[in-house]
Every structure is written in C-alpha cells, then in structure tokens.
Amino acid sequence: MTQQPPAPEPQPEPRSRPEAIKAVPVRHPGRWVAIVVIAILAAMFVHLLVTNDRFEWSFMIDNMFRPPVIEGVKTALVVTVLAMAIGITLGIIAAIMRLSTNPILAGAGWVYTWFFRAIPRVVLLVLFGNLGILWERLEFGIPFDRQLGALFGIHDFSARLFGFDARTAISGFTAGLIGLALSEGAYMAEIVRAGIQSVDPGQAEASSALGMSRGLTLRRVVLPQAMRVIVPPTGNEMIAMLKDTSLLAFVPVTNELFFQLSAIGSRTFKVFPMLVAACLWYLAMTSILMIGQYFVERYFSRGYGTAQKAKARLRDITAESGGGTP
Amino acid sequence: MTQQPPAPEPQPEPRSRPEAIKAVPVRHPGRWVAIVVIAILAAMFVHLLVTNDRFEWSFMIDNMFRPPVIEGVKTALVVTVLAMAIGITLGIIAAIMRLSTNPILAGAGWVYTWFFRAIPRVVLLVLFGNLGILWERLEFGIPFDRQLGALFGIHDFSARLFGFDARTAISGFTAGLIGLALSEGAYMAEIVRAGIQSVDPGQAEASSALGMSRGLTLRRVVLPQAMRVIVPPTGNEMIAMLKDTSLLAFVPVTNELFFQLSAIGSRTFKVFPMLVAACLWYLAMTSILMIGQYFVERYFSRGYGTAQKAKARLRDITAESGGGTP
Amino acid sequence: MTDLTVTGDAPGAPEPSAPRTGEMVRVENVYKSFGSTEVLKGIDMVVRPAEVCCMIGPSGSGKSTLLRCVNHLEKINAGRIWVDGDLVGYRERGGKLHELREKEVAAQRRAIGMVFQRFNLFPHLTAIENVMEAPVRVTRLAKSTAKTEAAALLDRVGLADKLLNYPAQLSGGQQQRVAIARALAMRPKLMLFDEPTSALDPELVGEVLDVMKGLAKDGMTMIVVTHEIGFAREVGDTLVFMDGGVIVESGDPRVVLANPQHQRTKAFLAKVLS
Amino acid sequence: MTDLTVTGDAPGAPEPSAPRTGEMVRVENVYKSFGSTEVLKGIDMVVRPAEVCCMIGPSGSGKSTLLRCVNHLEKINAGRIWVDGDLVGYRERGGKLHELREKEVAAQRRAIGMVFQRFNLFPHLTAIENVMEAPVRVTRLAKSTAKTEAAALLDRVGLADKLLNYPAQLSGGQQQRVAIARALAMRPKLMLFDEPTSALDPELVGEVLDVMKGLAKDGMTMIVVTHEIGFAREVGDTLVFMDGGVIVESGDPRVVLANPQHQRTKAFLAKVLS
C-alpha cells in the first residue's frame, strides 16, 4: 500500500457547487409501442361508445335517475352499511372465539367461518330468500345476536319471547340482509383474527408485564394496533359488499338497484343501456368508497413510523430511477 | 447492599430434579355457558334437519348426482381453472404495467384494475352475456391477449386476420369465461403488485449491486420471494372464483352447476332441497380447495426461517397459556 | 449479593417451603422446557433487596427464559420462584399447587418491572401515554396525577422534551429510556432488564446505562441480563454466568471477571472482552 | 493513502475531466440531495488500488449514501465519480452527459462488490446458491465451474460446512460472511462495506472482521463504513471522518484517532471510544 504523508490541508473547504448533472436520458422504444397500442384501443372504445346506437345514451340518461332507481341506490347503501355493521360485530365475536384456548369455542368459530365462506353468496342469498319455505312462524327466546341459531330452529325452543310470521319476515329485504351479514361475519372473523395475530407478541407481553389483564391488553394494546391490519381489508370488504348488494336482485329484493334497472330493461326491452347504467352506478359508488378508504387508511397508519414509511417509499422510488429495483 | 463473602461452592451441582408442577387449573365458568348455548343451537339445527320434511333428503340425494349435475360440477371446475389461468396472466401484465415508471402505461394498468374491480361480477357477467347485442361479427387483427380491446371495438380495425360471428362466440360459456377472467385479472394485478412491493427493497438492491439486470432481478430475486405474499391470496381468489362460477347461471351458462340444480328444483317444484344440494356441492368443492391451499402455502413458506416461525408460534402459545397474550 | 446456596438438603430431600426474609427473589431448583428441549436445568438463585444482579452467558443459555419465568411470562415445569416472599404464579394450599387467577398473576406482575431488548413500546401512544397507560388503566390513578408522575419519570430518564413524541419518532436509546420510565411508573420493587442495550447503536448505549446506574444508586433491586461487561463490573453486586441452562459461576463481578474459575467462563469472557 | 486533494483550482473553475492513473476510486465534488435535504455537500475523495479506506461518522452523516453513489445505486446531483478510470453511471460525449443504459450500469457494478449492513442475502436460496447466482446468471459461467468456485469462496470465509443452509438457518455472522463471498464471486476490483458488523451480536463481530482482514491482506481495495475503531486502526490505510455531508478530517487512522484535529472529530471519538 502506498505510504504518503497526510494531505497538507486536512479539512477540505467545500468548493463552489459544480453544475448540476443534466444527463440525456435513456430511450425505451418498447414502451412507445405499448403506448400506441393502448391509444388505439382507447380510441376504438370511444368510437364504439359514440357510434353504436345500441347504447341508446339518451334513453339511458333519462332512466337512470328515475325515483325508483335512486331508491335502489339508497337501498344498496343502506344494506351495505347495515350488513357491514352486523358483519363486523359477528366477525369480532367469531374471531375471539377462534382465538380462544377452549377447543369447543374455537371449533364453533371455525365451523361458522368455514360454512359461510365456503358457499357462494348468491346461492346463500337465494337460499335465504326461500327460508320462509321451512317455517310459517318464527319465535324468539334469545336476543337478536343469536339470530343465527334462531334462523335454524328456534321454533321448538321453549323460552318464547315474541314471534312473527316467518313468511313475511324472512323474505326479501330481511332475508337478503341477514344472508349478507352472516356471510360478511365469516369474512370479517378471518380479517380480525389476522389483525390480532399480526400484532407483535412482544406488545402483549409488555402489556401483561405491566400487570394489565388480558381484556385490557386486548382492548388498549392489541386491537388499536390490529386496526392497521384490519382497516384496509375491511374497506375492501365494504366495497365488495356494496357490489354484492346487486345479488339481492336474485333474492329478490325489488327495491334494489340492479333489480330496478333490470325492471326498466324488461319493461322496455332496452336491456343493454340499463346494464351500462348499472355499471356506471356501481362504478360511481365504489369509486367514492375507494377514495374514502384511501383517507381512512391514511388516518390509521398515523403514528406508525410515518417518517420511516415515507423514507422507505422515497428510497423505492429513487432506487428505481437509479436503475435498482424493477 | 449486603456484603457477604462469595458463596463457598461457586459451581452449583444441579440437585435431583424436583417434582414436576401439576397445579389445579383456573376455572372459567363464562366459557361453559357459551358452550352450553352452542350445544343447544347445534342440537336444534340437527333437529331441524332431521324433522323438517321440506328438506326431502332422499329426493335431494337422488338428484344431486344426476349426469347433468355432474356435468355442472365439471363446468364449474373447468371455468375456475381457465378463468384463473387467464386472470393470473393478465394480472401479472397489469401489475408490471402499474409499476412502470411510465405514466401512460401505469395509467392504463390503473384504469383496467379500477374498472373491473368497481363493477359487481354479476352485473359484468350479465353485461357480457348480452354483449352480442353490440355486434354481429367480430374480427381479429391482433393476438388473443389483446382480446380486451377486441371485445370493445375491433370491428373497424383494418388488419383483420380472422373474424367470426359474435352472436355465437360471445355468448354463454365464452362470455362468462371472458367476463370472469377479465375481472380476475384486475384482482390478480393488485395481488401481484402487493407481492412485488412486499419484497424488501434491499433484495433488489443487493441484486443490482451484483450487476444483475432489472429483468433478472425481477425473475430470480423478487418474484420468487413475492410468491410467499402472492400465493395465499391467489388461493383465496381461486376459491372465490369457484364460488363465483355460480354467477354464470345468470349469463346464462346452462351447463353450470347452480343453473342445473335450479332447473331440477323448478321442474319438480322442490326448490329448497336443490338449494341445499347446491350448498353441499359448493361446500365440498371449496373445502377441498381450502385443504389444497393449506399445503401450497406450507410449500411456499419453506426456507423462510421456518425455525423462527415455529419458534414464534410456540412462543405465542406458551405466552398465551402463561396468561400473556389474549 | 446473591448466594447460590446449594441448600443443605441431600439430593431428593423435600423442598424447603418458603424464602427467608430479606430476599427479594428466590429461585429454587427451577426447570423449564420448551417441548422436548430443556432450557433451564435446576437454577438456584437469590437476590436481596437493593442488589444489582448481572447475568451474562452465551446466546441460548437461558438467560431470557429465566427472567421471563420470574414474572410468570413463562410457566416453569418444576421448582419454585418467590418474589418478595410470594410464590410466583401459584398458591400452595393443602399441599397442592393451585394456578392463580389471571387477576392475581397480573397483581404479582405489577410489583415487577420488565424492560425488553426490543423496547416493546406501544407504538400507537406517545411517550407520556406509554408511561401513563398502566397507572391509569390498572391502578386506576387519576389521569392528571398519572400525567404529572409520568412527566416526572420521563424527566428523570432525561426525556422531558419528548413527552409527546411517538416511539417511531424517538431514537433507540430514547425509546429504551421511555420503556424504563414505563416500568417504573408502576413503582415496582424489582426491575428485570433483558439485554436493554443490545439493540442500540453504540453511541446510544451510554445514555441507557446511565439511567440504569441511577436506578441502582437509588436502591432499586435489579436483575440485568447484559453483554456490557463494564456496566457489570461497575454497578453489579453479583455477576452470574449461565451456560446451557445452568449457573456455571457467580460472585463479585470484579472477582469473577478477573479470575474466572471455570473453563467455560474463561472461554466466554475471552471472546467478549477481546 | 487517500489524499483529499482540494485540487488547485479556484472556486468555480472548470471541472478536471478525468481521474489520474493509479486511482481506483475518485470522487470529485459530489453533491446529493433527497428532495430538499442535501445529504452530501461536496465530497472529494481518492482511493488507490489495494488501499483500505475506513469511514466513520455519526448517524445520518451520509456515509451510506456516499457508498451507494459509488456504485450508482443512488444518482448524484452534481460532481463526478470514477471507478477504475470509468465515469460511474454516465458517458461523457460531446461535452454532454448521457445516462448509461441499464446493461452498462450493470456491467460497471459487476466490478464493485457491496456488502450491506443487513446482509440482504436471498432468503429463498441456499448459501452456495446465493454465491453462484450472479456468476451463473450474469456472467453465464457454467454451473459446475460456478459451484466449485462458490464452494472455494465459502471455504475461504470459513463456511465450508454450511453450503446447503438457507440464510435463515445461519447466524448473523455466518450470513454476513456468505454475503462477502457472494460479492467476491463476481471478482470485483473494489469492495464496499456498509457497517458490515453493526447488525451482529458482539460475539459474532470478530469472525466477520477476520474475513475482512484477510481480504485486505490479499490486496483488495476496500471502502469500509464501520464503527469498529479497532479494525480501522489495525487494518485501515486511511480513516475518513464524515459529518453533516462533508468530510471533516481524514488521514492515517493512528494519527487521526490519537490526535484528532477537529472539535467534531474529538467529540465523536470521545463518545465511541468511551
């Protein structure tokens, strides 16, 4: 190795700043081809929309804001909110059951999630729409949150508090709502469980080392952190639920959006414009929810090393532009 | 602090092992109540199944293995496999587009995923079932993987290679399959993207520091690791797809399982047993897929600190039984 | 000082039933296995009030496990542990052991502060909220009182200006000091430290050790698992060297460090001090 | 030794256009910002072949960023970097800079090995597959040849018996040694180390430093960011102290460590050596 006396001026004074690098960028011809293809396809699609008279735009616009359609939109939103609210409640209960150390509770939670996740929602909803076939009266002896059980056989339970006509009660709207909520509960159970399990066990440990009880730990330490993991998929579930309200048309729930739009189609035989209208309505509604979800997610990641996250994201981007990450 | 001479025997000889602790466990009366409630509900459900003659078990069993039903099961499986295969391909393409630094490519990928994720599958399928309304002939000038564009306006594209009667081609089975595949592609795009982004950027950095190209890095370093994140939700997608084949009944695809079972139900006026049969078929099929998924997931987590994972899991369990984690 | 009294009993003799007075921690012939691997193989140890007991030993020797057994985060398989005269995790009644209920275990743990290698601060709470959490929720202290006390504690660990920072906005050393303050907030009689500085950048180690030295000076009973030999020499009243699930050697830190008796101790110290 | 020649030019004078011969790395007046924060503020540095240049400095001073600029993992905003006489990341043609194509950047990087603080081994490949990956895929070496060479390299870093282990089955020190072997497999002319031992347990630091000492003895040119002052003193030909994005002081490690000229250096060394 070279041996030299140390440089005479050990503290470098930074010289004047050199010119910033403005390099000629590398060309990507392949990309341009792809862009041209996309442009052509987009143009053709627009051309189709404009020239093909089967779209019947004016008819569509006339009809897609009629009061019954607006009613359908409201129904979709109301069902989404109600089914999600019930579903989240059921989901938390089922998740805690599944995480119980008691095998019977855990098993019951498992059966519930397994059953309702394994059956297509549309089959479930049609089935629930026909549940009235089983009984003529329903009678309740246990509170509402046991409705699952109630649905499946309460008619010979002795502690009857009140009863009603099953044929009217479990049909249409109610049947659809219950079906969606039970199904959602099973999905939410999995999400909540994953969220709870995602929290570093060190957190629960630290909490119990401080003398906090299991319930306190769950409520104050684990669940708030699990929220970060729970919220994004719950947002997705919400959006999925909004879309799945379209399945209510097959229960059938007549004041549902898709049913109403189809009804206009069937009255006038202009099926296609009304399907396009359905697409547009759902596009609009889900897009709004997606925007909402974006903000909710942002809110829930507050305080969690936002700085690091931003840094990581920045690093990705710069590494990418430097030719690093794909 | 107490000052004592060091213990006379600094090396303790472990004494004979003391008796193992066998303590009387703590009782959980609340749990027993929950278990009794679950048992009663289960008993009532079984009672319902056995005593309510609307289930018509023998009729159901007679009919749920008829050749057209078996045909329907096959259709469900074939559609699942095909739609997933096309969907995964589309998803990878769309994910890479969305991760591109070029805003037009990224934008096109975004529009695709946005559109197909925002519209309910059932609406999409009914729409695709009626797409034949738009054209009488379809002609192709670009390869099959551009079918998306083709569907939306290829009829005035000049480079016609071959064409066919749109009314037959885009109906029933084909329409349903394309609709499901396009929709799946959008979901898979999100999954693949999340998978790629989940890989530690340090991996791509290490890879490019070794002089590996972007493509090589993607193929050899990033994707294999992304698989761990991609495979589990893909399994879920597969199961969801199997369930969503039931929506083909509304395209309609007549040799689909749910359509066939419904047809038997409506022919014989025994709708309810056939709905139960549909539930059983889907339960069976999705359960098998779930088991498959379990093994696939296990395979894909090999080599990734299995030891640590097992340790972490064990730690959870023991901490739990020690009263730590909820 | 800890004296590893190999109690006078012959092997197999009946267990002595209670700790002597003037002992903060008594660990008696403790065994602990995970599945089929035995991690602790007959540990005996006594820590007197106001004593600082430092534990060293190679990775996997069972140091963390022993600490975790002391506050019943792990259940031991055999033996007994007493803290401040109370049997940990069990009640002996009619010659039989009964598991304590969750509440009772929690009450025992309140007397024992624990500081983890990876801090385990609650990331969704600010520094002061981390410190207030247990007093407010567990001992039901009024919020305002808890706040004042928490601020005082954070001041004591040198973080008076970081009260409202989230853990992610603090350096490792600062996080660990918050963790110490959080443990102190429950006014423990005993503090357990599990390698409190090993996840820290070398520059940040000093600030945490300083806080611990302060605690020791104030007369806190402490068990400290550490690789900081300097700290053990300066602050420790006893040094315990563990290897393979047993205590190989223990005594005055200066004596043990200068003149280890056992081959395994010598080998380990040679590595660590190099 | 590195000499931080503040080249004779007056401020604002035109840039010197090429490195002198006999220089492995030449960094000239390099600036680098992330967004609005400037991280490197006019760095000048020369590393001659077979020289070991150690860099120290507080967290955030820009050490890692400088290393990452040397192999173009980060793009610099102003200044020039040459490695072995080639401009890094650009081609100067007709007085204009042109970005190199991806392939050309990759080719430059092959001559530069890099070892990261967090190892960044490929977790889905065994130790030997990690080492073989780049030779087989990038330089298209025959698999059998690559395997022999990889085994030899792993033997050289003392891991002849761990060829088939996955990274998760190796200790931190072993992983880091695999990472060094992986970088060596591309036969680099220059090795960059970014705090290669700071993520390791104290017991494991030595084994990695030993491997690095061996490399230095074999005449590898190395830039090493480290907090291991002992290593810098023993192995380094130059010690560079960075702070706040500038090089504050540099020279013979023994001289700088024994007799730092600058207040900031003194303060930093006082902390680290305590």
Added chain:
Amino acid sequence: ACGDKESSDTSSSPAPTVAADSALAAKVPDAVKSDGKIVVGTDSTYAPNEFLDTDGKTVIGFDVDLFNAVAAKLGLRTEWVSSKFADVIPGVLSGKYEAGVSSFTINPERKAETNMVSYFNAGTQWAAKTGATIDPANACGKKVAVQASTVQVDDITAKSKACTDAGKPAITIEQFQGQDQASASVVSGKNDAMLADSPITAYAVKQTNGQLALVGDIYDSAPYGYVVKKDQTAYAEALRDAVAALIADGTYKQILTKWGVEAGAITTPALNP
C-alpha cells in the same frame, strides 16, 4: 320510451270496482282470510301479464288487475310479492304464498302438485326479427331464445330433439333468466327467434317499435291457472267461482280489453281442467 307512456296510461286508468260476494268469501280458508289479504307470489318480469310499474314498486299487468278483482269478489285485498318464477310454486306449496299468479300454464306436472284454476287461454307464439323468415315448425339449426323454467323450454327442447331424430341439426337454445333478455337478444340479432306465451310475444313486438314481428300462429293453446295448495280445494273453488262471476258481470272482459289481450278470454273457468 313510448312503452313507458303506455304502461303508465294503463296503470292509471282505474280498475273496475267489484262488490264482494259473501257466499264465496265464506269458502276461503281462515288461514288465508284471517289477515284480510291474499299474499300472492309472482315473477314481475313478465310484461304485460305482470311487471313493475315505473315507480319500481307496484306490480301491474292484466294478471294483477284480474286477480285483484277476484280477491275483491272474495272480500279480500291482495299483497303482491315479487319472486323468482321458479320459486313461486314452491312458495305456494310451503305456505309462503297464499296464491301463485304468474302466467302459469296449466300442465300435468303442475296439476299433480297443486290446485289450478283456469282464467285465461294463452298459446305459444313465436317472434323473429322483422323480415326474417323462420318456420316455428322447422327451426332446426336456428338459435332460439327462451326464458328459463317456462313451458316453452320443454316445447323447444322437444322440437330440437325432433330435429336431431330426423337427422337435422339441433336447435341452439339459449335460456335467459328473464323474458326481457330473451327478447333483447332477438332484437340484437344474437338469436334468430324467440318463443313465449302469446300475450308476451305480442307485447314485445309492440314495445320494440317494429323491430320484431310475429311468426307463425299461436299453438298449444292452454289455459293459465291460479295456483293454490293441493289441500285447499274449497279455496280453489271459491277462486273459480269468483272468476266465473267476473265473467258474468263483464268485469273480466273489461280488464282483458284494457290490456289488449281479449283474444285469450275464456268462457268457463275450471278447477284442474
């Protein structure tokens, strides 16, 4: 849009008022009349027999007007519940609905399970795109749209089988969930022809502004029937007598004329004809 206007016109014209007949009312089982209304299951996607009005709620159509009159004769109101076509009869059998009114053609299978009261005569009528030539009797190799679960499915399946038995190409049958989609598919040219009950086809031709034309004659004329449970014969007889009374007092004719389906009028309703 003109279809809209028409349906709102028809629905706004008042239905004839009908006086209750207490003798008939007495024959209605208590289970049905205790709440003063008949719960009717119907598939409201079958214009002009039963379909949703522009308000998206009210079920209208000639079936509706007629059965409302029948119920009024029995001193009862009606509650129309939209259902899937295939679910109506099972709903009646289970007691979910107290009557099924959804253009049910009386056929042996249905008669075997339920009591059916005839009230109208409908046949099967084909339609195709205006100008297309298709022979309903020989549609081999053509593509034909039909609504799932209707009698026309059996009809067209049999016709297709006849084709293949004769060595000719089979008929491509596309079954839709709703009649609207079936008709729309013919308008678009996706299918060559459709077949449905005669009033439905006539209405579709009218609604599509001349894009569709009737082909061939009405055949397989068969009565529509109200569906009630097999064990409620007295109730079925009451319905039958109520229809007869409406025929007698002219209300029947008035309703059919209002909807332009008077061609299917019958003279004597019957139980399980």
